[in-house]
Each structure stands twice: as structure tokens, then as C-alpha cells.
Amino acid sequence: MNLSPLMTHAHAAVADNPWLSQTVRIESITAEIPEVATYELAFVDPVLAARYRFLPGQFNMLYLPGVGEVAISISANPNSRERWAHTIRVAGTVTQSLSRLQPGATLGLRGPYGNPWPLADCLGKDVILVAGGIGLAPLRPVIYELLANRAKYGNVTLLLGARTPEGLLYPGEYTDWQAGGIEIESTVDRASSEWTGNVGVVTLLIDRLPLPRPDQTVLLMCGPEVMMHFTVKSARKRGLADKQIWLSSERNMQCAVGLCGHCQLGPTFVCKDGPVFRYDHIAPFLKVEGL
Amino acid sequence: MTANASTESEFFFARAGLQQLIDVLRTRGYKVVGPTIDQGAIIYDEIASVDQLPQGWTDQQEPGQYRLERRNDEAWFGYVVGPHSWKRYLFPPLATVSVADKTAAGWQMTSSPDPSPKYAFLGVRACELAAIKIQDRVFLGGAYVDPIYRDRREQAFVIAVNCTMAGTNCFCTSMNTGPRCRTGFDLALTELPDGFLIEVGSDSGSEIVRELQARVAELAESQAAEQARLQAELQITKKLDTTDIRNLLLTNLEHPRWADVATRCLSCTNCTMVCPTCFCTSVSEVSDLQGDHVERHRQWDSCFNLDFSYMNGGNVRNDIRSRYRQWLTHKLASWIDQFGSSGCVGCGRCITWCPVAIDLTVEVAAIRGETP
Amino acid sequence: MSSTDPSLAEELCNLQFASGWSDGVVTELAAISKYVEFAAGTIIFTQGAENHDLFLLSAGRVGLDMYVPARGAVRILTLSRGELLAWSALVGDGHMTATATALEPVRAIAIDGARLLDLCDRRHDIGYRVMKRLAWALSHRLVATRLQLLDLYSHTTPHVLQSPVERR
Structure with a gap:
């Protein structure tokens, strides 16, 4: 043969x-x-x-x-x-x-x-987690890991965006997370005037964030693509480079092992090259409509 | 499986030897698949006799056109390539990837019980050897191996046949894949008027040759074969400039040519079906009436289908522009990132079988800024 | 106000509103500004009412609500340190487009709108800077509003945004 x-x-x-x-x-x-x-x-x-x-x-x-x-x-x-x-x-x-x-x-x-979040790159750094809606789900294991080894990381901030206050995921765990040393800021798109939390897009939270050492900060995000796009814009303005930003992306994954072709985004198979990508690696393809 | 078999000597057998070759392979349990005429085209199907070969026929191809015509000789392999490629046998259009049965302990999943046929491919062209090599990388070269492809591929016996003519849509010379068969075969034949010149590419190839009434080729025969192969090379006129093609395409994702080709493309999927390297599939569930026995059927899919990019209630590639762009940039550019080579072998099938005669070499030239 | 609070001029620069401006300009701006404080729950101004101060938030969060008959007050946005409030005082007709409520104890710099406009008219160099700053703040808020409009976290595509099944 x-x-x-x-x-x-x-x-x-x-x-x-x-x-x-x-x-x-x-x-x-x-x-x-x-x-x-x-x-x-x-x-x-x-x-x-x-x-x-x-x-x-x-x-x-x-x-x-x-x-x-x-x-x-x-x-x-x-x-x-x-x-x-x-x-x-x-x-x-x-x-x-x-x-x-x-x-x-x-x-x-x-x-x-798939590829995991770059936790090794976060050691000793300040970590910002940005989650939109159900985008918190793939970040929850990261939160558990950060809590378990809290001393190995710098400031950890979780920024949450949701449609309404009722759409904020895992609300019962926030107290534990905060007690474990994670700052949490949340914001929603719409709320009644009884809501005393923030209203507005999650990117506004980045604009307001104290960022003592932007060059020693890693940002991990997951949420709707448009949200992530504007999160990057805000993060850049705050002094983060694209290579400090990571995202979890979503495409139509069917075989999960790079054999069926469905989840391609530019040269990548989201299933095996992602779903977690460093932003600068995927940015040229994320911004093209219909790719 | 070794690639170190002797290829130094060339052998020759008379025309009658071809049937003998088929017989030897069949005796050894191979299903011999070769070219045959069906519905006005030369396709690949199981054969038992040389009488089933397209003797005396050739294929006349143009963009969007394919016609069989009589040759003025009785050559068996006097054509180029038809709508089929060998992926139909190594990577079947429909396959069962797993089976689920409902038991008292819940769902139990098992691998498909389908046996893997042992094929001998007769008449594999140089571009098709290259295509098989490309699919080897897709299905076997990564961390995950496709078991259906692997089992068929491991058993397959490959008899290449060198082209002695070229079609209008052939551009293997641009893709460095032909027309000469150099590696990737067990045996390679060159058809001459009175017989075949044989090159051996593997141990199992040389084992088969020993069973044929073949003799060492004479110099004149070797020279005649070389001449015949050269003729094919000289007939190739179509070109694809591959210079820096990856960056050319990936930096021109918003080029107006994509909108232009979208006005012609019907998104019919023909190009992806006939392409010998396209590998996209979808899986569907097929269950019995009770729903207790379910098979997962994998079938060829195409990036030209609207719902191919379906995600969360919508389709990412909503227009033909983005779907054609996906196909061409994948084939010629991002394939290089993914698998280390182009996904195109220059066989020209996508040009021939396009109902509106779209020619990818013309589209690339347009993006390059050359007026066709 | 405690003695450790930064001066108005310092704070105007800290809050990016006047950073990079010459001392003279900042002094002129400080002259028409004052610190104001609102207890949590205070309504700073109401939708439709007249208000002539432009606020620059120094501490605390402010909620902006718009009133919809039969739906009540809908919270549109919350603002915090560094952000502008009541821009209608400057570029509108002085009638507020939303109701502002202090969600926490709020401290802000209130800039007298009429005097600021007068300053801008007299000194076009200052006027340019003020308007540029205002335009930046508004464009920022416009983008944020568009993102809210997209209703990104909803998994049912908003009706108006549905694309045709097939376009060539």
C-alpha cells in the first residue's frame, strides 16, 4: 500500500x-x-x-x-x-x-x-472577564479556577451584561465569587426604574474600570460577536493590546474534530482551533461580514 | 505500506494483460473500480472486464461543457477526468458514523457495523493521486482520524494511469500535481498502442506484477511512453498563477469580483460535489419507527448550501457572494493554513461541471487585477 | 466637602473634561462651575422640566429614566464618574429629555449652561474644545444606545432586523 x-x-x-x-x-x-x-x-x-x-x-x-x-x-x-x-x-x-x-x-x-482559556497567561496578571448573557457559561470554569488559586492572580473583575436584570446568569453565586476576591460589575440593556444597578452596554463598564496596569492585564470575553467587537474597542482605548484579549467564538460546530467543514471562520476551524482564540489571531476574519 | 519498493525497472505487458491484471486483483479479493460509461459520461464504477472500459472514447471539455466523442483509436484510457473522483469510494457520499440503541440501561452508542470494502482503483490520474494525498491529510493527518476513510484507504490498491492527452480545463501543471504520476501509487501504467508500460510504486505493486505476464520494458517502449506523457503536458494551456495566492485571496475578502461572480453563480453545489478534495459533510438522524434504533448518517454537504452556516436561528453566509468566496478562499488559500497545501489539484472538474461555466482560474486572475 | 477634595480646576482636568487645556482656560471654566451634591434617591431633574446646568459627575451613579404612559418609568442608562449629564442645557432648548435620579450619594460639578455658552461664543477656541468634548460624549452614548437597540442577548431576532432568506 x-x-x-x-x-x-x-x-x-x-x-x-x-x-x-x-x-x-x-x-x-x-x-x-x-x-x-x-x-x-x-x-x-x-x-x-x-x-x-x-x-x-x-x-x-x-x-x-x-x-x-x-x-x-x-x-x-x-x-x-x-x-x-x-x-x-x-x-x-x-x-x-x-x-x-x-x-x-x-x-x-x-x-x-477545543482549546481552553489561556489561564497560564493570566498568572500574576490582572484579569478582566467580560460576559454577555449566556456567555458567562463558558467562563464559569475560569471563575472557579481563579477562586481556587486566587493568590496566583492579580485583580480579577467580572463584567456582566444582560438584556434585563432577570437575564443575569448564576445570580446565586455572585456573593461567593465576591467573597472569594472577584469584583463584579453588571449592567443590563433595559430595566424598570426600581433597578438600582447599571443600565447600558457592557462596554461602558470597561470605560469606567480602574485599570492600574493595562500592560499587565488579560481580558477574556464571551458573548454576542457585536458585543465583543465593541468590548475590544473600549479595551484598546484603555491601553490593552489585541494580544492581551481572548474570546470564545461560536460557529456551527457539527463534528467538533475539524472533519466536517461547517465551523470554518477564515482559515480556522472554530471547533479545533478555537473556540477560544487570541483576538489578534482571529480579528481579520471576525470583522468580515458573512465569512 | 512501504514506499521503498524498486521503481528502477519499468515493465511492459501486452494489451491482453490488462484483463489479467483485473482478474489477479479480483482473485485477491479486491473490488476493482475503473472507468466506465454511464449516462453519457465516463464515471468510476466496479468492473470485472476490460469490455466495461470506455475503449475508443474521449471526453471533450469546455467551461460548462462535457461531451463524449469517438477517438480514432481503440485506447482504453484516452480521456481525462469525468464527474466522479476516487473520493466517492474512500470517502463515500453516504456513510453511517454511529448507531444508537435504546436499552433498559438507556441509550447505548456503538460504531457502525458497515464493513469497509477492499478496493483496487484502476485509472487514477496524477491530479487524483494528489487529491488522495490531500484527503489523507484532512482525514488522517490531524489529532482525529476519520475511521471510515482510514479503513478504506489502508486497504486500497492504487493503479495510476498516466495521461497521454490533456483537456481544455486541465491545469495540473500550475498546481504541480501532474500530468506525470510520480508517487502515491502501487502501479502506474502508461498506455501505448500495443500494450502498457508499468512502473512499480510499492511492494504490493511488485507482488502483483510478478503474477502478470510482464517483462522488463525495452528502451524503445520506455521512450514511446515518455513521448506519450510529454504530449499530455504540451497540450495543457490553462494556467492558474499561484504566486502568493493565499495572501492575495485573504486580503481581498471585500473585492468587488465576489459580487460579480455571485451574479453568475447558481449556488448549485456542483463544483463541490465533483471536486476530488472537498470534504464537507452533514450528519442526519435516521431512526426506526419506534425510535429505539437510530443511525447517524453522514452525507456530503456543500458550503454552497444556504443552511451550511446555520447558527443560532440564522445563517452566517446569507448571500451567494459570501458562499462562493468561502469555497474559493478555502480551496486556494485557507487550505494552506489548515493542511499545508492548496486544496486544488488542477483537475478542472469544477470548471467543466459548472452549469454557468464559471472558471476559478479566471476569477483568481480577476482578483489579481489581470483582465481575462 | 472635605478639605482633601480636589479644587474645581483640578477635578475638571481629572475628569478628562478639561485635561490638556491651558491653565487660563481651566480657570475661566472653574469660575462658572460649582460643586453640587445630591443624596441617594434625589431627583436631579425631571423629564420635560427646565434645567440650565450641565453636570459633570465626580462621584456616585445617576439613573436616567424616560416615562412611557402605561409602562411607567423605563431606565435608559446609568451614568457614573467622568460622564456628562444634562447636555440638553447646552445644545437643546433647556428642557430635559429624561429624568435623572441619584442612585447613590452623588457629587458633581455643575457648569452654568448660559454662562458656558456665552464663554464659548466669546472664545471660539474654548467653544471648539467644549463642543468637541460634548460631541465625543454624545457619539459615545449614541453607539451605546445602538447596541442596546440591537437587543443582542435576545435569541429571537427582533422583527425589524430579520434579513431576507436569500439575497444575491
């Missing part, structure tokens, strides 16, 4: 079927904000459960046989064992079907996939 030499190499690397899901059981379902719930999933096979690890920022493919698959970021504590939280918004057929399941139901899971 005449195969290119890389075949033998690759064959040795992964012999498994990357399309194959493993059975997980829904352990609990927690309603979060309207149409959003957090599902704790556990592998039925104890060997898989013991072996499974993920890094903050990675995602899993959740599979409902007969309905389809969907890419969902992992919102669990990276040090957790046995149960892995996924915060899911009802958006399409798969998430809709998922929302009708009860604890005890089984589904398929494969993962984790």
Missing part, C-alpha cells in the same frame, strides 16, 4: 471513532434564567467517569439519538469529579428536546473538544 507517511503517525495518535458518543445520565436540572437550565451529567460507565477531565473553555457534543447533536460549553468546576455541568439555552431542536428530559434520562456525550 502507498499511504502518505503521516498516516501511520496519526493512526497511532487516535485509534478511536471520533463520532462515537458515550452514555451519560442527567443527574440534576437547575432552572437558571428563563429558557436556560443547567444540566449535571454523569457517565454511566465508571471507568469513563474516573478518566474524564476538561479544561476551562472546552466544550462537549451532547447527543440525543433521533434528534441530533449540539455543541455545549462546559460550565462545571474543572476540579469537579463525576458530574459535569452544562448550562443550556433552548435555541434549536436538540436543546428543545433536551429541555423536555427529566433527571435519570440518558443521552450521548463526546468530548471535551
Whole structure:
């Protein structure tokens, strides 16, 4: 046979079927904000459960046989064992079907996939997390990691944007996060006059942020692309370079392993080259309409 | 699997030897796939006899045109390439990637039980060898390997046939992929009026040759074969200037030419279906009536389909301009970032099978600022 | 006000409003400005009412509400240190477009609108700088308003924003 030499190499690397899901059981379902719930999933096979690890920022493919698959970021504590939280918004057929399941139901899971947040680059630095709406879900593992090793990082600020006060995700955890040494500022697009928090876009929070050492600051963001675009503009004005900014992006991920072509953004496959990108690496392609 | 087999000596067998080659391969359990005529085109299908080959036929190609015509000889391989490519067999248009069954303990997922056929490909052109090499990188070269492709690819026996003529839409010389078959085959044939010159590319190739009534080629035969191959090279007129093509395309994402080509392109997906390297797929769920047995079917998809870029209730590439741009920039530019080479081998299929005769070499020249 | 508070002139520069201006200009501006304070919950001005001061927030947050019949007060924006309030005093007709409420104890520099306009008319170099600063603040607020208009966090596409299924 005449195969290119890389075949033998690759064959040795992964012999498994990357399309194959493993059975997980829904352990609990927690309603979060309207149409959003957090599902704790556990592998039925104890060997898989013991072996499974993920890094903050990675995602899993959740599979409902007969309905389809969907890419969902992992919102669990990276040090957790046995149960892995996924915060899911009802958006399409798969998430809709998922929302009708009860604890005890089984589904398929494969993962984790994708590149994680650059936590090593954050050591000793001030960290700004910017989350828009459900964009907080893929940042939650980062928050847990920062809290667990709080002394290794400088100032940590979490800036939250949501449509309404009711749309702020994980509100029950903010007190713990603040007690653990994370500053939280939130703002919403619309509110009644009873709301005493901020109203306005999340970028305004960056304009107002004390930034004692912009060159020693890392900004991690996740939210709607337009929000991230303007977040970068505000961050630049405050003295952050594009290479200090990281984002988690979203495209139509189907195979999650770079084989199906759907999630391409310029030269990247968002599934395997992302979903976390350094801004300067992806910026030329993010700004082009319809790419 | 070794690439160190002797390629020093060339062999020769008479025309009758071709059937013998097919027979030997079939005896060894190969499904022999070769060129044959179907619905007015030369396609690749399973064959058992040389009678099924397109003997005496050639293909006349222009942008948007393909016609079979009689040759004035009885050559078996006197054509260029048709709408099929070997990806149809290595990367089947429809495949089952996994199976789910509902059991008392919940859903259980298993790999597809489909067996992988053992193919011998007869008549692989140089551009197609290059295409297979490119798909090797896509499906086998990364951290994740596609098991369906791998299993078929590992077993495949590849018999290349050197082109002795070129089509109007051929531009393999621009892409450095042909027309001469140099690597990536078990055997490579060059068709001569009275027989075939054989080059051996692997141990299993040389094993097969030993079973044929082949002899060491004479100098005159080698020279005649060289002459025939040279003729193909001289006939190639189409060119694609690949100088700095990655940056040319990726820095011209807002070039007005994309809007221009969008007024002609029908977004029909033909170019992606006939392309020997395009690899995009979608997966659909196929379940039994009770919904207890579900198969995941993977089928070829195309970046020209509107919902290919569907995300969160909307499509990212909403217009033909952005979809054509995605295809061309991926094929010729971002492919280099992703897999270390161009995704184009210069076979010209996308030009021939485009119903409105869009020619990517013309589109690139326009973006380069050259008037076609 | 405690003795450690920066002088008006210093604070005008700290808040970026007058940073980079010559001492003379800053002194002229300080002469028509004064510190004002509002307890939490104070309504600083109401929608439709006349107000002749331009405020530059020094501390505390202010909520801007617009009143919609049958829906009540809708909060449009909150402002904090460094931001301008009541720009209608300068470029509008002096009638406020929204109601401003101190959400916390607020301290601000109030600049007399009529005297500032007079200063701008007399000294076009100052007028240019003031208007440039005002234009920057308004454009900033316009972009922010557009982003709110996009309703980015809603997963149902706003009706008016739906694109046609296919365009060539």
C-alpha cells in the first residue's frame, strides 16, 4: 500500500471513532434564567467517569439519538469529579428536546473538544472577564479556577451584561465569587426604574474600570460577536493590546474534530482551533461580514 | 505500506494483460473500480472486464461543457477526468458514523457495523493521486482520524494511469500535481498502442506484477511512453498563477469580483460535489419507527448550501457572494493554513461541471487585477 | 466637602473634561462651575422640566429614566464618574429629555449652561474644545444606545432586523 507517511503517525495518535458518543445520565436540572437550565451529567460507565477531565473553555457534543447533536460549553468546576455541568439555552431542536428530559434520562456525550482559556497567561496578571448573557457559561470554569488559586492572580473583575436584570446568569453565586476576591460589575440593556444597578452596554463598564496596569492585564470575553467587537474597542482605548484579549467564538460546530467543514471562520476551524482564540489571531476574519 | 519498493525497472505487458491484471486483483479479493460509461459520461464504477472500459472514447471539455466523442483509436484510457473522483469510494457520499440503541440501561452508542470494502482503483490520474494525498491529510493527518476513510484507504490498491492527452480545463501543471504520476501509487501504467508500460510504486505493486505476464520494458517502449506523457503536458494551456495566492485571496475578502461572480453563480453545489478534495459533510438522524434504533448518517454537504452556516436561528453566509468566496478562499488559500497545501489539484472538474461555466482560474486572475 | 477634595480646576482636568487645556482656560471654566451634591434617591431633574446646568459627575451613579404612559418609568442608562449629564442645557432648548435620579450619594460639578455658552461664543477656541468634548460624549452614548437597540442577548431576532432568506 502507498499511504502518505503521516498516516501511520496519526493512526497511532487516535485509534478511536471520533463520532462515537458515550452514555451519560442527567443527574440534576437547575432552572437558571428563563429558557436556560443547567444540566449535571454523569457517565454511566465508571471507568469513563474516573478518566474524564476538561479544561476551562472546552466544550462537549451532547447527543440525543433521533434528534441530533449540539455543541455545549462546559460550565462545571474543572476540579469537579463525576458530574459535569452544562448550562443550556433552548435555541434549536436538540436543546428543545433536551429541555423536555427529566433527571435519570440518558443521552450521548463526546468530548471535551477545543482549546481552553489561556489561564497560564493570566498568572500574576490582572484579569478582566467580560460576559454577555449566556456567555458567562463558558467562563464559569475560569471563575472557579481563579477562586481556587486566587493568590496566583492579580485583580480579577467580572463584567456582566444582560438584556434585563432577570437575564443575569448564576445570580446565586455572585456573593461567593465576591467573597472569594472577584469584583463584579453588571449592567443590563433595559430595566424598570426600581433597578438600582447599571443600565447600558457592557462596554461602558470597561470605560469606567480602574485599570492600574493595562500592560499587565488579560481580558477574556464571551458573548454576542457585536458585543465583543465593541468590548475590544473600549479595551484598546484603555491601553490593552489585541494580544492581551481572548474570546470564545461560536460557529456551527457539527463534528467538533475539524472533519466536517461547517465551523470554518477564515482559515480556522472554530471547533479545533478555537473556540477560544487570541483576538489578534482571529480579528481579520471576525470583522468580515458573512465569512 | 512501504514506499521503498524498486521503481528502477519499468515493465511492459501486452494489451491482453490488462484483463489479467483485473482478474489477479479480483482473485485477491479486491473490488476493482475503473472507468466506465454511464449516462453519457465516463464515471468510476466496479468492473470485472476490460469490455466495461470506455475503449475508443474521449471526453471533450469546455467551461460548462462535457461531451463524449469517438477517438480514432481503440485506447482504453484516452480521456481525462469525468464527474466522479476516487473520493466517492474512500470517502463515500453516504456513510453511517454511529448507531444508537435504546436499552433498559438507556441509550447505548456503538460504531457502525458497515464493513469497509477492499478496493483496487484502476485509472487514477496524477491530479487524483494528489487529491488522495490531500484527503489523507484532512482525514488522517490531524489529532482525529476519520475511521471510515482510514479503513478504506489502508486497504486500497492504487493503479495510476498516466495521461497521454490533456483537456481544455486541465491545469495540473500550475498546481504541480501532474500530468506525470510520480508517487502515491502501487502501479502506474502508461498506455501505448500495443500494450502498457508499468512502473512499480510499492511492494504490493511488485507482488502483483510478478503474477502478470510482464517483462522488463525495452528502451524503445520506455521512450514511446515518455513521448506519450510529454504530449499530455504540451497540450495543457490553462494556467492558474499561484504566486502568493493565499495572501492575495485573504486580503481581498471585500473585492468587488465576489459580487460579480455571485451574479453568475447558481449556488448549485456542483463544483463541490465533483471536486476530488472537498470534504464537507452533514450528519442526519435516521431512526426506526419506534425510535429505539437510530443511525447517524453522514452525507456530503456543500458550503454552497444556504443552511451550511446555520447558527443560532440564522445563517452566517446569507448571500451567494459570501458562499462562493468561502469555497474559493478555502480551496486556494485557507487550505494552506489548515493542511499545508492548496486544496486544488488542477483537475478542472469544477470548471467543466459548472452549469454557468464559471472558471476559478479566471476569477483568481480577476482578483489579481489581470483582465481575462 | 472635605478639605482633601480636589479644587474645581483640578477635578475638571481629572475628569478628562478639561485635561490638556491651558491653565487660563481651566480657570475661566472653574469660575462658572460649582460643586453640587445630591443624596441617594434625589431627583436631579425631571423629564420635560427646565434645567440650565450641565453636570459633570465626580462621584456616585445617576439613573436616567424616560416615562412611557402605561409602562411607567423605563431606565435608559446609568451614568457614573467622568460622564456628562444634562447636555440638553447646552445644545437643546433647556428642557430635559429624561429624568435623572441619584442612585447613590452623588457629587458633581455643575457648569452654568448660559454662562458656558456665552464663554464659548466669546472664545471660539474654548467653544471648539467644549463642543468637541460634548460631541465625543454624545457619539459615545449614541453607539451605546445602538447596541442596546440591537437587543443582542435576545435569541429571537427582533422583527425589524430579520434579513431576507436569500439575497444575491
